[in-house]
Amino acid sequence: MDEHCEVNWLVDTEQANARQGTVRWDPVHSLWNGGHLAVALAIAPFVASPGAVLTGIALTGLFLLLGHSVGFHRLLIHQSFRVSRPLFRFLIWSGTVAGMSGPFWIMRTHDLRDWAQRQAGCHDYLAHRRSMPVDAWWQIHCTLRLDHPPRFDPRNLGRDRFLHFLEKTWMAQQLPLAALLYAIGGWGFVVWGISVRIALTVHGHWFVGHLAHRRGPQSWLVKGAGVQAHDVPWAAIPTMGEAWHNNHHAFPGSARIGLYPGQSDWGYAFIRLLERTGLATDVRTPDMMIARQALLGPARAGDQRRLRHHPCFSRQNR
Template sequence: MASTATPEAPVIAGDRLTPGWLKIVWLYLMLVPALVWGFSSLSGSRSLASALITIITVGFGHSIGLHRGIIHRSYRCARFTRGLLAYLFVHTGLGGPLSWVRVHYFRDYWQNRMDCPAYFRYDHSMAKDYYWNLHFALKSGDISRYEIPDEDLYDPWLAFLEKTWYLHVLAAAGLIWAFFGFEAMIVCVPLRISITILGHWFVGFISHKYGYARYDIDDATEHGYNNWVLGALSFGEGFHNNHHAHPSSAKMSTEWYELDLGWYLVAGLRAVGLVWDVQVVGHDHTQKARAKERSFRWRWPWQD
């Protein structure tokens, strides 16, 4: 039963939603100091440093390392490169890599069905989605149903990072404080991570609700939408309708006017030989069988 307090969740084979206490504590551990000291600590050099860390962690670590590389296998790379990109993901401050692998498979499984539960649908308000997605976690009673590859689920390095991710972030915060001062630490850790967490959630919410789409996914609840601005700001993650239709493509843009900065990062790694066998929409068979191209359409907030 859906309610404001507890999101409706799948209950097959013991799946259940529980408060994600670690991510709740972590979110506000970052957000409170960011709000108290973050904006007064800003300077040109600190902002530039924070932006560069964001490109390295969110761009390389999350968008192309964990999402396109580990989860969707849109390219091949050496085990060292895979492990390094996973470590960079840890420093996004978004959480443990295995938690994100699991939730991605959970979400894809349910969103590609017609009986998708409310927790993974996007037919509710932004306030409710903030509460649900940033404060709850799905615990699966039968994780085998989601067909997560064993090489990911039981990867020793990913398992180590899953248990220790927050220690790496806190250690980095301590080093920045020690060498560059309190204000630099605030800008480069709590403020940056708060923007990353809230930005990732916001891009995910908007790109499932509003924008333009050119694909429908047969027998699926969620099809996603594309957003020019959010796509450019999120290393291509905002082109979500394209991604739903072409999940194995390392390039999330499909038209000249869609700026996917993550694709340029992948192309750069390919140019220096760190990744290979890169799958690209328009050049490789990346479109899922259930994705059907249809006439261009928009969805706006006032259509709710």
């Protein structure tokens, strides 16, 4: 199997078990997420202005694109393309400023879920299997402590001082941006550009993730996986293409997630722009993952042929 389709940062030890564990309150992330939501609900309406609202929306989209989708997910976690060291640091900083957590926490949390969903069975927390209110509380305010987790091994990234700096200061990274926003437009810009943005990012990320493991269109089934993914078409644009989650489960190491005509993928469009300007190399797409196709089965009749003949699987038509 192509190594870029593996879970990159976990070591699956013999004792590792995805089923047995305890959900516990996570005070750091709970207070952070709940605090920004409270500010967004209680204060934002009273300091709203056209400029503040537009700034909040624009910054939400900007950091979702550069930081969460391109920087954290496709670059840091899946290594689906390469960039220079300065650009790498800028994109990972953008992911940190998106406001969900630091880079190592994101890597560990993401890969634990990926690893667990590929097992024959896993804990309800990792499968988004509970009702929406319970899953929201679990994902936004709690963490899962597995009795026997796999080992987290960031390898060479574990020696990166810049990543450790971001991990330790991920909440404080909002302060320079907050100061700039205050200088431009006062407290209204700060509330909308920081708290509303973070609340939208955190809660939107959970909501789309919940739906993507519960209902929606499917093209592919991953053989042996206890949890399958679904697409959430209406969320394709606000998630920068991440909502084509069934495609992502099929080819997790691909920089391109929107595979079919009409599947908007702004994250991949930005990576292609970087590639055309010489700022990104080794951009990986499903045509480079032939071994991965052996692990996939079509969710509908005819999909296997439709995938193999799609232009995105032809290097010259990429």
